[in-house]
Amino acid sequence: MRQSKQWAGWGAAGQQAQQHYLVEPRHLAGGGDLRHVTEYLRASGWKDRSKSGGPVVFDSPDKSVRIGYDPFTQPGGWTISGKKTAHQDAWHATFGRHTPVEIVAGLTDTLLTPRTAHAPNVWEPLLQQGWETERGQHFTARSPDGDAFVRFHQSDPGQTHWWVGARNEHGRVWEATFTPTTPMHLVQAFSTALADPEPVLRPLGHIPPSQRIRTTSVSVLPSQLGAWQQARITAARAATWTRNSFATQRSRTPPGTRPYAGQSGRVR
Structure with a gap:
């Protein structure tokens, strides 16, 4: 464990600092706070269908995608399902309960942004x-x-399977699976978040018992945590505003003047 240090940031004087840890590699950091995912969805206009004391369930504004988290069943964890549309087959992804929320968010955040014309490459990141x-x-x-x-x-042909996972000295920690129809740009978003070398923050008492992780103890003020969380929510709202503005502008574009996007997703 590295030497404890004061986290440099903002916060009101006189607040009681709390001990947290920066954990790396992130794939062994444990599940983390679900709100990292759910509050971003909420700020982006997703409908919270969760019932008190039950699994977490969020539906996209157009009801084409459902995200759920169920800690009460075995093996439990995240399920993300997309309905069949005119341009996309139905798809399904599952992530174990101990999949770090920062990695899950790599995919769920991407659901809220326009798809680019570039061909996805899962391996590049x-x-x-x-x-x-x-x-x-x-x-x-x-x-x-x-x-x-x-x-x-x-x-x-057409039956491609993706399987992702992590393990430590105690055995398997988490697994993720993607059906063959899962959009590749979402799988790439997941692999990008998985490969990100930046450590993730975990509070005292939520550090996995493993010798394979490296930790840095940091003192964090409650106002700092609140500011970081608010920054993420603000980013979600800004992305939603941009997306809605683009959709409105596109709907006003006269027919015959829009670029045509073929099956490859490249604008012609």
């Missing part, structure tokens, strides 16, 4: 962070510490 690839029965990328992996397998 992993390779940029030094993950090693191996080709066998499956195509696999492994983290530099060897404790996380992303695996791709194609059994038949």
Whole structure:
């Protein structure tokens, strides 16, 4: 464990600092605070369908995607499901309960932003962070510490399976799966968040019992935590405003003047 230090930031004088830890690698940091995901969805206009004492459930404004978190069943965890639309088959993704919320948010945040015309590449963010690839029965990328992996397998044409997971010295920590129809830009968003080398913040008492993690003790003021959370909510609202403004502007564009996006997603 590294030496404790005062976290540099803003906050009112006289507040009682609380002990937190910066944990790395993030894939072994534990689940974290669900509000990192849910408050972003709420600020983006998603409908909270959760019932008191029950699983967490959020529906997208157009009701095409549902995000849920269920800690009461086995194995439990996150489920994200997209309905079939005119341009997309139904799809489904699952993440174990101990999948860090910062990695889950990599995908869920991306649901709230317009899809770019660039072809997605799941492997690129992993390779940029030094993950090693191996080709066998499956195509696999492994983290530099060897404790996380992303695996791709194609059994038949159109039947591509993605399987992601992490383990420590005690065994499997979490797993994630994506159905073959999951949009690739969402899988790439997940792999980008997974490979991010930045540590994540966890409060005292929420550090996984593992020798595979590195921690830095920091003193955090309640006002600092509130400001960081508010910054994320503000970003969600700004993204929603931009998206809605773009949709309004596009609806006002006369027919025949809009660029055509083919199946590849590239504007022609």
